[in-house]
Amino acid sequence: MFFSRVFRKSVFMCCLLILFTTLIGYSATPSPVVVVQIKGEIDGGQAALLHRAMLEAKRQQARAVIVEIDTFGGLVNSAVNIRDLMIESQVETICYIKNRAWSAGALIALSHKHIAIAPGGSIGAAEPIPTTEKTVAALKAEFAATANRTGRNPRVAEAMVDKSLGLTGYAEPGQILALTDYQAIQVGYADVVAEDRANLLKHYGLQDAPIIEFTPEWPEKLAGLLSNPTVQSALVSIIFLAIMTEIKTAGLSGAGFVAIAAAALLFGSQWLTGLAGFVEILLFAGGIILIIVELFVPGAGFFGIAGLIAILVSIFLVLGGDVQAFSNMSISLIAAVILFLFIAKHLPNSKFWSRFILKETETTQAGYVSANDYKTYLNKTGVAETYLRPAGTVLIEDARLDVVSEGIFIKPGTKVIVIAVQGNRIVVRPIE
Known part of the structure; x- marks a missing residue:
């Protein structure tokens, strides 16, 4: 009994030690930072890439998702899909404008909780093409709602889409608004001007976090093509x-x-x-x-x-x-x-198409027939082998043929003559 109690206590202490070591090791592992690069035209491939990255960020319980963006714009519907991903994210999101975030790229940038911009970077110039009253109104509302959702001045976002508005000190009415790096800081559309990723991570206190970087794979490339x-x-x-x-x-x-x-x-x-x-x-x-x-x-x-x-x-x-x-x-x-x-x-x-169809035909002129030609028996004579009532069998030149009479009854042994042939119908008449 004594040894049994000692054994159970030893097992219990070992389990506690393993659990404690696991928890210490788990807590010692810092949460990662997920980095996604968006370059070139915004399309479905970029949306697919962001979707995969956000799923991984949630699974890894990432500290933040950093989207490094450099684009002239692209498909508005793809940008709206990305915007929705960023707005609904429970993970901290940071947009790093490396060179420019124009048009659809500006909408993506505004959907992040934080924006950093590289020296010489710019954001804005989001006038839709074609520029109609309806498209301008729709996109302006999208920009304003996004800016308001992330705590930024919606009036600035509207001026990026509608050139008739202008923004005092930055764009006259009739000019579309695009902000430089220092201008974005002034109007609250950027937190910091960061020279590179290292400075960006340091500013947000993420310099010690491991980096998980996402690049497009074949599903994203195919999605971009299909979009x-x-x-x-x-x-x-x-x-x-x-x-x-x-x-x-x-x-x-x-x-x-x-x-x-x-x-x-x-x-x-x-x-x-x-x-x-x-x-x-x-x-x-x-x-x-x-x-x-x-x-x-x-x-x-x-x-x-x-x-x-x-x-x-x-x-x-x-x-x-x-x-x-x-x-x-x-x-x-x-x-x-x-x-x-x-x-x-x-x-x-x-x-x-002629390579896939049969070109040869079997015609009567070429000697082909679809059935026996009984016209050769026309006007020939023979002998009735059976009763013709009116159909029966007649022997003509050693050939037994199925024939019909003109409607009269003919006994076997009666001589007959072929008076008509219609296809395979042979009509005979008794010889007087």
């Missing part, structure tokens, strides 16, 4: 063209698989960015299901029309759900119709 408006329009055209081809060929061309593959790429760009819209995907899948139901459960076209509308709405939403999306869809549909008509008219007669 390009030209590529998306091409995919939409392929979907429309494949659907029309499938209808024309009654489902025998395999074009349906092409449409599904193009749709997978179009919607896959949303998944790659980590910002997939379930509504769009469910609408598209529901549309496909409704069309299939129409094929097996006829409903006077109701299911087919509903499915087509669902597919069109899903594509409209995945393209942005705005006037530009409607314009892109219309252009893609027109391009698909023109290409379809061109192919339908010229492909069957082209040299390329």
